[in-house]
Amino acid sequence: MDTVPLTPRLEDCGVRRASTTWSSRTRVTRSPSPDHADHKHNKNSRHVSRTSSFRSTLSRGLSFISFRPPSFISLPFSRHSDPETSTLFSARSRTSSSIDSGRESLVFGIGTTEKLTHKWPRPQSLRTKPETQRHGATGAKLTHEAVSALLEGQGLGMDKARQWPCFKWFLLLSEITVFLYGAVAMIYVLSIWFRTSDLADVMYVADYDILVLITLAASILLLTAMVGLTGTLLNFRPILAIYTLLLWPALIAMLAVGYTGYKRATLSLDRKLNFSWSQYYTPLGRLLIQNSLRCCGFYSPLHEAAPSHRCYSRTALPGCKGKLYRFQHGNLGTIWSATFALVLLHLINIAVALLCSNHVTKTFGKGVTPRQYRLTALDVQADLHKLSKFYRPEMSKASSSGMFREDKEDTFTWGNAYR
Structure with missing residues (x-):
């Protein structure tokens, strides 16, 4: 080729x-x-x-x-x-x-x-x-x-946080405030329960019911704040609805604490203390109050005193009526005034939750695809x-x-x- x-x-x-x-x-x-x-x-x-x-x-x-x-x-x-x-x-x-x-x-x-x-x-x-x-x-x-x-x-x-709408920021700030005063209340009651100071025994004996109510209110507030933060960060509106619902039991618990403290502090406190010392306080409770306040008996060492190495008939210690009255008046006044002040803030948080919990995202509605756009x-x-x-x-x-x-x-x- x-x-x-x-x-x-x-x-x-x-x-x-x-x-x-x-x-x-x-x-x-x-x-x-x-x-x-x-x-x-x-x-x-x-x-x-x-x-x-x-x-x-x-x-x-x-x-x-x-x-x-x-x-x-x-x-x-x-x-x-x-x-x-x-x-x-x-x-x-x-x-x-x-x-x-x-x-x-x-x-x-x-x-x-x-x-x-x-x-x-x-x-x-x-x-x-x-x-x-x-x-x-x-x-x-x-x-x-x-x-x-x-x-x-x-x-x-x-x-990202810079893409959040203003409603989400308001809701997050509201939940943080709920968490803060709930945490402060919980720290306060834990210090009473674990007797971190000498005066904690006085409140443990004289205001046991108020101590239980504060513990219940603080627990509800912390639970509510955690639920709200979870729903806000996840943009999950059903969780935010639960958060808004839990704010109401927390409000009721706070009102119970404030009302009980106000009623006890302002309506015949001296008579209530006299009656409680004679009828409700046990010998161990009287002994705890006497050791904490450095006193003996209610009016004097000869009046319903709990005997101890400090409290006896000829002791020089005064009676516990004056010291107990001043402590209860100041402590109960602080409790009910702080509680009612937080109630106003809590009402604002409820309003913010009602207005903003449905607008944590820019999406309108529940995100369900309309019928005309569904794949067939x-x-x-x-x-x-x-x-x-x-x-x-x-x-x-x-x-x-x-x-x-x-x-x-x-x-x-x-x-x-x-x-």
């Missing part, structure tokens, strides 16, 4: 650029040559195939993320492409791949039903460009950035019918001659770009 003459390769730079540059309207090619493509051509083609395959996989799992198709169609470069053309292609490809605005289809060249793709907006965290895109990263790096943002919970309910079987069939009209272009088998090898590689690269 005679040797087939080969077409000589042109060395002009302008011809080489025209032979490797694709346009949306025309394509200028040169005559085939038997030269083999180098490793750079294979790496570029494999990168385009992997990137397009990764985008196809991502679009199945995350239906609200898609990528804009490039503004022009370009094939990977052959071994004859110069560095300037490669730089131009990489620069344009960086700016063409980004997260879309919800108006373009997921599949390039195929429009799908709105209910299957972009009927609802994407999360707010994905509307801005990731950091990698700003610095020029494309392809798999960009898609990994989007996936990482979703896995970290951005845009899925745990939004007819929508799926219509989308399937639309997708079935598009088929992958058939690839013709090239000749076994070596002179068509380069055209064969370009054809396979063009087919991989559509996968």
Whole structure:
């Protein structure tokens, strides 16, 4: 057989650029040559195939993320492409791949039903460009950035504090105040229960019922505050409804504490103390009061005293009536005045909860999809019918001659770009 003459390769730079540059309207090619493509051509083609395959996989799992198709169609470069053309292609490809605005289809060249793709907006965290895109990263790096943002919970309910509405801030401040005065009340009653001071025994004996009421009110307040903080941080409105409901039992407990303390402190306190010392206080209770106040008996050591090594008939200690009266008057006055002051603040917190617990997010309603936007079987069939009209272009088998090898590689690269 005679040797087939080969077409000589042109060395002009302008011809080489025209032979490797694709346009949306025309394509200028040169005559085939038997030269083999180098490793750079294979790496570029494999990168385009992997990137397009990764985008196809991502679009199945995350239906609200898609990528804009490039503004022009370009094939990977052959071994004859110069560095300037490669730089131009990489620069344009960086700016063409980004997260879309919800108006373009997921599949390039195929429009799908709105209910299957972009009927609802994407999360707010994905509307801005990731950091990698700003610095020029494309392809798999960009898609990994989007996936990482979703896995970290951005845009899925745990939004940033700077994106909170003002109603959520007011509700959070209200819950913090409920937690604070509930914690202060709990610390106070715990110091009484564990007898951290000498005067704690006096209140433990003389005002046991008020001590129990304060403990109950503090427990309800702390529970209510924790429920409210949980509902606010999770943007869960049913929990916030429970928080608003629990504020009312807490209010009742606070009113019980304030009313009991006010009634005991202002209505015949001296007579009540005299009657309680004779009828209600046990010998152990009298002994605790005598040791705490440094006194003996009620009027004198000879009047219903609890004997001890300090309290006996000829002791110089005074009676407990004056000291007990002054302690009870000051302590009960502090309790009921502080309680009624907190009741006013608690009423403000109830009003804030009623007004703001339903507006912790910018979403109106319960987030249920309206009936006209729900996906039905007819929508799926219509989308399937639309997708079935598009088929992958058939690839013709090239000749076994070596002179068509380069055209064969370009054809396979063009087919991989559509996968």
